[in-house]
Amino acid sequence: MMHATTGFVHTMRLALNLALYEVRAQRKETFLGLLWLIVWPVAQSAGFLLAFRVVRGEGLQLGGEAMLLAYFGVLIWTTASSVLLGNLTILRSNRDLVSQVVFPCSVLSVADVTAKFLYFLAQAAVALAIWFAVMPDGQPAAMPAYLFLYCIGFYLVLLAMAWVASILGVVLPDLSFVLPPVLTLLLVLSPIFHPDPASLPWIMRVLNDWNPFSLCVTAWYAVIGVTGGIAQAPWLFVLSSVAAVGVSWATVRVFYPQAMKVI
Amino acid sequence: MDSAGRQSADAVGTIRVTDLVLEYPIYRHLVWDRARALLGAVIRPIRPTAKQVLERVSFVIQPGEIVGIVGRNGSGKTSLLKTIAGATYPDGGHVEVSGRVLALFAAGLGFRPQFTGRENVKYGGLLMGFRRKQIDALLDAVAQFSELGEAMGQPFFTYSSGMRSRLAFSLAISTPSDIVILDETLAAGDQRFVAKCYQQIKEMRSSGKTILFVSHNLGEVARLTSRVMVLDQGRLAFDGDVFEGLAFYERLLLEGAMPEGGASEEKDVQVSLALKDESGHPVQMVEIGQRLAVELTIDARQNLGERFVFLRLISMESNQVYAYLMPRRWQTLRAMPQERDSVVVDKGETTIAWVIPSWTGGEGGYFFDVYIGPPCSPEAPDLSSGQFWRHARNFMSVYGNAYLKGACSTAELPVETVRVTRTAGSGGRS
Numbered sequence: 049m050m051h052a053t054t055g056f057v058h059t060m061r062l063a064l065n066l067a068l069y070e071v072r073a074q075r076k077e078t079f080l081g082l083l084w085l086i087v088w089p090v091a092q093s094a095g096f097l098l099a100f101r102v103v104r105g106e107g108l109q110l111g112g113e114a115m116l117l118a119y120f121g122v123l124i125w126t127t128a129s130s131v132l133l134g135n136l137t138i139l140r141s142n143r144d145l146v147s148q149v150v151f152p153c154s155v156l157s158v159a160d161v162t163a164k165f166l167y168f169l170a171q172a173a174v175a176l177a178i179w180f181a182v183m184p185d186g187q188p189a190a191m192p193a194y195l196f197l198y199c200i201g202f203y204l205v206l207l208a209m210a211w212v213a214s215i216l217g218v219v220l221p222d223l224s225f226v227l228p229p230v231l232t233l234l235l236v237l238s239p240i241f242h243p244d245p246a247s248l249p250w251i252m253r254v255l256n257d258w259n260p261f262s263l264c265v266t267a268w269y270a271v272i273g274v275t276g277g278i279a280q281a282p283w284l285f286v287l288s289s290v291a292a293v294g295v296s297w298a299t300v301r302v303f304y305p306q307a308m309k310v311i
Numbered sequence: 312m313d314s315a316g317r318q319s320a321d322a323v324g325t326i327r328v329t330d331l332v333l334e335y336p337i338y339r340h341l342v343w344d345r346a347r348a349l350l351g352a353v354i355r356p357i358r359p360t361a362k363q364v365l366e367r368v369s370f371v372i373q374p375g376e377i378v379g380i381v382g383r384n385g386s387g388k389t390s391l392l393k394t395i396a397g398a399t400y401p402d403g404g405h406v407e408v409s410g411r412v413l414a415l416f417a418a419g420l421g422f423r424p425q426f427t428g429r430e431n432v433k434y435g436g437l438l439m440g441f442r443r444k445q446i447d448a449l450l451d452a453v454a455q456f457s458e459l460g461e462a463m464g465q466p467f468f469t470y471s472s473g474m475r476s477r478l479a480f481s482l483a484i485s486t487p488s489d490i491v492i493l494d495e496t497l498a499a500g501d502q503r504f505v506a507k508c509y510q511q512i513k514e515m516r517s518s519g520k521t522i523l524f525v526s527h528n529l530g531e532v533a534r535l536t537s538r539v540m541v542l543d544q545g546r547l548a549f550d551g552d553v554f555e556g557l558a559f560y561e562r563l564l565l566e567g568a569m570p571e572g573g574a575s576e577e578k579d580v581q582v583s584l585a586l587k588d589e590s591g592h593p594v595q596m597v598e599i600g601q602r603l604a605v606e607l608t609i610d611a612r613q614n615l616g617e618r619f620v621f622l623r624l625i626s627m628e629s630n631q632v633y634a635y636l637m638p639r640r641w642q643t644l645r646a647m648p649q650e651r652d653s654v655v656v657d658k659g660e661t662t663i664a665w666v667i668p669s670w671t672g673g674e675g676g677y678f679f680d681v682y683i684g685p686p687c688s689p690e691a692p693d694l695s696s697g698q699f700w701r702h703a704r705n706f707m708s709v710y711g712n713a714y715l716k717g718a719c720s721t722a723e724l725p726v727e728t729v730r731v732t733r734t735a736g737s738g739g740r741s
Contacts, residue, residue, distance in 0.1 A: 058440060065437045073425055145421030150397045150414055151438045219346040305400035306352045309335060310345045 059155055066159035067166060074163075085170050093122035100241050112182050117274060119175050121240030121265045127168045128206060128261045129231045131161055135210040136217030136224045139311045146308055153308060154300050157210040165203050179272065194271045197282035202264060204289035208296035209260070215303045218311060231261075238262045239269070323410040324374030324489045324521040326395060331368040332403030333390050333545075334361035364390045366545045367404065374410075374489075377512070377522040379536035379553065381529065381560045386542040388525045389416065392492050395523065410489025410521075413439070415479060415496045424468035428459055428478050431467050435482050449485055456511070457481035458504075477504060484511050490521045509535065529557050530626060533676030554595045561678060580656075581610045582681050584622075597670045605636065605665045607681060615656040620663065623680040626672075633677060636665050638731055656683070660734040668727045 075081040097118045138156050139146060146153050176195075216223060237252045239245065239262055245253050256262040267285045269275045336348040336359040344359040351358030364387045372378055380388050393399040394406055396414035421438075422431040432453050436446035454463050457477040462470065470478070480496055493512075512535055516522060526532050532539060532553065539556025541549035541563065549559045588594045589602040597603055607622060622636040637652040654661065 062437060062440070066434075069423075069426075069430075069434055069437075072430075073423065077425060142421070145438075147393070147398060148414075148416045149421045149435070149438050150412065151440070215349070219349050221342060303349055303352055306349050309399060310348045 059152055059158065062151070063155050063158035063162050066155065067162035070159060070163035071166060085167055086174060089119060089123045089126060089171055092126060093119040096122060096235075096241065116175055116179050116182065117243075117269070118240055120172070120179075120268055120272070121238070122235075123168065123171050123175070124202070124264050124268055125235055125238065125240065125261050127164055128209065128264060129227075129235075131164050131206045131210050132213050132231075133224065133227060134160055134164075135213035136221075136227070138210075138214050139218055139307055140221070143311050146311060153304060154211065157214050158207060161203065161206045161210045165206060168202075169199070176272075191272065194282045197286050198267060198271045201267070201282065201285040201289040204286070204293045205260060205264060208289065208292035211296040211300045215299060215307060218307050234259055234261065239266055322374050324519065325407070325409045326370075326372040326490065326521065326523075327407040328371075328391075328395065328404070329369050329407075330404035331365050331391070331394060331401055331406060332363060333365040333387070333394055333399065334363050334402045335390075336360070337362050361402075364545050365394070365401075368542075368545075368547045369404075370540065370547060370550055372521055372523070374521055375516070375519045376538060377516045377524065377536050379532035379539045379556075380523060380525045380542060381527070381532055381539060381557070382542035382548075383564065387545045388542055389494055391542065392416070392494050392523060392525060396492050408490065411487065412490045412492065413483055413486050413488035414492035414494070415483035416492075416494045422467050422475070422478070424466065426467055427465055428457075428463040428467060428470070429454075431478065432463075432482055436486075439486060441486075445487075449482070452485035453478070453481045456485055456507075473501060473504075480508055484508070484515065488520065490523070491515060492523045494525045495527065529560070529678075530676045533557060557676065557678075580612070580615070580683065582683070583608045583610075584679055584681060597672075599670060599672075601670045603667045603670050605667065605679070607663045609656055609661045609663075609683065611656050611658055611661070614658050617653045618656045618683050619653045620656070620681075620683050621652065622665070623682065624672075625678055625680065626675060633672065636726060636729075638663050638729055654731055657733065662730075662732045662734070664728075664730045664732075666727045666730075 071082075078084060080087065094115070097115065135157050138160060139153070142156055145156075234255065235241075237248070237255060238259070239256060242248055242252075242256075245256065248256070256266075263285075266275065267282070271282055336344050338344045338359075347357050347359045348361075364385075368387075368391065380391065382388050390399065392414065393416070394401050395408060396412050397408075398414065398416075421435075423434060426434060429450060432450050433446050436449050441449065454460075457463075457480075459474060459477060462474060467475070467478075476496065483491065483493070483496070509531075512522065512524075516535075522535075524532065524536055536553050538551065539549065539553045539560075540547060541556055541560045543563055548563070549556050585606045585608070586594050586597065587604040587606060589604075591604075594603070605622065607620075609620070620638055623632055624634040624636065626633050638654045639652040654663065
């Protein structure tokens with residue numbers, strides 16, 4: 049038990065340090081550096097929102113709340129999709145590292161998720177500050193605790209997804225080409241741009257109900273009080289994410305030894 | 312048991328490998344077979360055909376031993392090291408390792424090109440599980456040993472292959488460990504740095520670290536190791552004394568290089584080469600200044616007539632020809648002679664003995680090639696061009712070898728006497 053705890057602490061410390069190196073590497077390779085943390089999701093959510101309003105004939109004028117909700121949604125979605133797509137190739141792109149350095153390879157996904165989660169936290173914190181300033185009333189007192197729980201759950205969901213994706217990427221490398229357009233399509237159909245699910249055809253509702261990205265967005269909206277079910281959402285979210293991580297870790301234990309040979 | 316499924320052995324620095332089996336899939340369609348290999352972890356029937364790269368390999372390495380592993384390309388050397396290091400999981404058998412292992416494989420330590428040398432050391436230190444304070448100490452040691460100076464602050468992609476090798480090796484040897492694994496790591500450094508690395512390895516050996524060392528430079532192996540393992544097609548073909556091991560490996564190489572035409576001719580002649588001290592006792596180690604007799608015995612099944620015979624003494628480290636010894640020459644030839652000495656090789660034993668009054672070879676390993684071929688042939692091999700084996704297939708060619716280790720001189724090798732004796736007999740020891 050003691051050995052396992054020490055190993056876990058060591059792995060998490062390693063993951064955090066590697067994540068910080070990832071952040072540093074990304075910062076060094078662009079002119080704007082960490083400013084992209086804010087610029088990218090703002091530009092993306094504004095672009096999507098404007099496109100939708102134009103398509104729907106609703107004009108170009110955007111409300112602050114709609115803009116913020118779209119920002120939150122797109123932020124969660126892009127974080128999840130970048131984790132998914134990034135981890136499809138993580139073993140193959142780190143082939144040298146995996147084959148030349150002796151370390152727990154599963155930590156590569158943990159580091160990637162941690163780096164992206166740190167970005168997410170920074171991006172979400174800025175938007176949340178604005179959200180609280182814009183909507184000072186009606187915030188439940190327990191919201192900070194709910195947000196904390198949500199963040200734990202979201203991190204675990206990302207991790208579960210990353211580990212499975214890292215194995216899938218070896219078995220089905222074509223997913224790297226298939227998934228981007230599919231994810232864009234699902235984003236278009238997601239609750240981010242369709243706040244009223246009842247207005248959607250049943251097939252789209254089913255897709256959203258089974259899509260973990262949409263579930264993450266919906267849970268976030270519940271946590272910040274936009275939709276109902278706030279009391280249950282964070283707990284349910286955390287519990288299901290713990291289960292997902294458990295299954296994902298078991299998958300890693302089975303497949304990674306072989307994956308290390310064939311990448 | 313650690314994350315790679317390796318069990319702990321008894322004393323720190325011990326490596327115990329028992330019936331180790333390692334398989335890799337044989338790829339016919341890369342993506343499809345890779346998927347089958349991966350899913351085969353749970354659905355065994357769909358596993359693709361596999362090739363055993365290690366077949367029931369067993370050995371024990373005691374703490375403080377320095378062991379050289381040699382073998383032809385694809386013989387399983389790197390796979391064995393990776394399995395011991397924990398970078399690859401075995402398909403069968405056990406690997407028990409006690410103590411902290413540090414492995415440096417040929418291509419480096421997975422350095423990130425956009426990071427500086429300093430950042431890469433920190434990154435590597437993190438991967439190896441060190442804390443920040445330990446990494447700071449490591450950084451100083453690496454900077455000092457690698458002598459990279461200001462280049463440590465430059466991006467890794469700007470480094471030459473030699474600089475990369477320096478950084479990787481410096482990190483590897485500066486890292487606290489009980490077992491060090493070095494896989495073809497000294498190939499890219501300059502001579503002064505390589506000499507410094509040799510010295511460092513010797514110090515590591517004297518400090519009691521266990522070292523596993525793979526190299527195709529047999530001189531390196533002879534100079535650094537006390538025990539040699541020869542891997543051949545995934546099997547441990549030899550495990551023992553370094554000189555016997557290298558001789559065994561040379562024979563393996565020559566068997567592989569021997570053309571089909573030469574194989575039948577070899578049956579007609581057997582050669583043996585003995586190194587003897589002044590009392591006539593066989594020797595393997597030669598001190599500088601030592602009197603030495605080199606005896607080549609040709610045992611022929613039939614009369615071969617006049618044959619061109621010589622020994623070629625080659626340094627294992629530089630792979631350069633150090634001397635040609637001819638039957639009727641009283642001096643060593645540094646260049647392949649145009650006029651070649653021949654002797655009559657009749658049925659029975661023909662012995663040619665060269666007496667070297669004072670061995671003046673430098674420290675390191677050497678080996679002799681023995682050449683026996685037709686005299687004055689227009690197809691005579693141009694040995695200096697490195698085309699020896701290919702041209703030699705047209706002739707009756709027999710090769711043998713032996714190893715010498717001296718101390719420190721680069722002077723020419725003097726030859727005092729050459730004696731040719733014949734003993735008639737049935738010939739052809741079978």
